[in-house]
Amino acid sequence: MVDLKRSVLFPVMMLFVFAGLNYILPHTFNAYIQTLIVYSCINIILAVSLNLVNGFTGQFSIGHAGFMAAGAYLSAYLTMNHAHWAGSSDGLNFFFNTIAGGVIAGLAGYAVGLPSLRLKGDYLAIVTLGFGEIIRVVLLNIDAVGGARGMYGIPKTANFFWAFTWVFICIITIKRLIYSTHGRAFLSVREDEIAAESVGINTTRYKVQAFVISSFFAGVAGSIFAHYLSYLNPSTFSFMKSIDVVVMVVLGGMGSISGSILAAIIITILPEALRPLQEITKIDFRMVIYSLTLIVLMLAKPQGLFGKLELSDVWKRLSEKSLGKKNG
């Protein structure tokens, strides 16, 4: 039996909120801001899902872009070749094609994870890096999905409703997993694998599962990306894209969902927020400032913005501090 109030009522309510926002936001913001919002959503999904592997389970994966690409291309291919599920509603088609993209990415995660998660840190990183590149090169050479020219004309079915809904699904799934016995199992793998095994945790199984869940959501993010930009090119899903996501996770704090969300938003918006500076000075300082910001933040707070805490923990600490001062 499932807890009806939380499991059904709350999500359904949120769906209505998202539908509402889907209507309001295009009337409130211009296209540029709208793009930033959707890109932030995509990056939040990428960062939170990667955090499950890198932050909570303590594995070193730098191939997230490969899984994103797998999901992007498969879902776009299904849409473009008129894969019709559940009748002809565009939105629902997008939903199911996105799931398909996620599943393919998850399967890829399984294929990559199972053999390589026995490897230690650096070696695993190299395997994931290699996999990301393999995906990119394979896609580059498949004409049916456009190869080097890319895939054009993907229907722009990713709107605010779907972007917010998938962000919500991703965050809720990972948060609830973390706050369960399975989450503690993931954390134990990060903390001390030998000790974890000694108390009955199947560390390989949990590493692979973290990988698969994480890859699924990367595929979902890819699908949203494909159906928003309407164009896909393998060069988007390079090693640098994987590094971008790693930066978000490290900046936000490895092991903090709130941190990943905040960092994803900052990393999406910061280069754009610096654009006026470029226009005024006619010099592109953006990369310099962006990089400097990251360096300064890492020096000041190497644990990341939130470290291992969540927003609720930080809130508690702040309120305890101010209460302490009052009673002082």
Added chain:
Amino acid sequence: MASEVLLKAKDVTIKFGGLVAVSNFNLELCKGELVGLIGPNGAGKTTAFNLLTGVYQPTSGEIHLVGLPTLDVRPYELSQRGIARTFQNIRLFKELTVLENILVAAHQHVTYTMIEAVLMSKRMKIEERAMRENGFELLKIFKLEDRAHEKASSLPYGQQRRLEILRALATAPQVLLLDEPAAGMNHSETHSLMETIAEIRKQFGVTILLIEHDMKLVMGICERILVLDHGITICEGVPQKIQRDPRVIEAYLGSSATQPIGHAP
């Protein structure tokens, strides 16, 4: 006395390259026993523990846990079959809380799936509550319940050692391997630990194999003792026999010593 043999090692040898760390190790641990494993540093005691818990696989020989062979069985599965251990150099989950360390060990008895976790099913809530209640009860044994929500790394050394014992107990083992549980403790703490180990044995019905350097503790509570030196079992028997055995005395104190082990000079 036909007591069930829970843990059995037969002619177990392990070599690391050219080094023979443990040679022809034999052990028959019967249900309810409290056996000691002693020897100078580097004798191979912790290596023996690693063999018995599946961290190492023997080069030759066989190990059976609750009647089943441990060959190529991973440590987590041996844990699920009923063996638990503590570590010489404390391996707590540092960033997790005191209670969470216990809960991780209780994970193997939990049945709710990941999907149920995401859906927050009733079974999840019931099992989580039961886990936490049992966890708290366990913490009370060493009076750690007030620190349940503190990070494990914030505990003082002695309490970290005790927490590790509780964590091992949380797996509901049949066999418990304790690796130097009294390390770093003073006399009164050691005495208190002795009593607690006896209590644990009674309350949980657990069979114990104990590595220790503190001779008072070992001679005080162990029914039977094995002595290792350079990987070889040099003596085995009741404490009185071990204390007087010349080979044991030589291993610990050098060949010129004549005093039995574990007595004040």
